Amino acid sequence: MGYPIYYLALHGSPGSVTSVLDTIGSDNLCDAFRGYDGYNCLIYFGCCSVLRGEAGRRFARRFLKAAGCRAVIGYRTSIDWMPSMLIDLLFFQRFYSHPEPWKALREIHASVKRDFQPARDYGFTLISTERS
Numbered sequence: 001m002g003y004p005i006y007y008l009a010l011h012g013s014p015g016s017v018t019s020v021l022d023t024i025g026s027d028n029l030c031d032a033f034r035g036y037d038g039y040n041c042l043i044y045f046g047c048c049s050v051l052r053g054e055a056g057r058r059f060a061r062r063f064l065k066a067a068g069c070r071a072v073i074g075y076r077t078s079i080d081w082m083p084s085m086l087i088d089l090l091f092f093q094r095f096y097s098h099p100e101p102w103k104a105l106r107e108i109h110a111s112v113k114r115d116f117q118p119a120r121d122y123g124f125t126l127i128s129t130e131r132s
Contacts, residue, residue: 004041004102005095006033007088012047012074015059026059030066037068042105042128045074046088051125052076060127070130071105076123083118090116105130 011018015026024032033043043063045051051060051074060072073091075084094108095101101108109126113119 004039005044005092006036006041006069007044007046009046009088012045012050014049014052014055017045017047017050026055026062029059030063033063033067033069035068039069040102041069042071042073043067043069044088044091045072046084048075048078050074051123051127057127064127064129070102071126071128073109073124073126076125077121079122084122087112087116087119087122087124090119 008017013023015029017024017029036043050056051072053076056074056076060074063069063072090112091108094111095105098104098108105128106126109124113124
């Protein structure tokens with residue numbers, strides 16, 4: 001299976017992430033992941049608010065097109081690190097233990113939201129190029 005999930009755990013705001021040194025805006029994020037379509041992956045933003053509002057939705061659409069990845073996962077609100085870590089681990093465990101995770105991606109995502117209230121509270125969001 002290789003490494004199908006690229007996990008970015010940073011501070012965030014709609015359409016951008018912030019490292020210790022700098023904020024990385026949507027244009028730079030799109031450029032950094034441009035051409036990842038050969039990797040058959042999803043990019044997981046374990047960051048506050050990256051997918052919040054119109055700016056977050058616009059970023060997700062641009063990012064999917066630029067990167068060519070299969071999906072983006074992130075949050076629409078500010079998150080506390082402990083509950084968000086549990087959300088992330090639940091998703092990872094279900095994804096990696098499923099015999100066909102790409103076929104069940106929406107189901108896996110929905111199961112985390114169904115089973116863990118903070119996932120719903122934090123706006124745990126999947127945006128995919130796949131049609132359901």
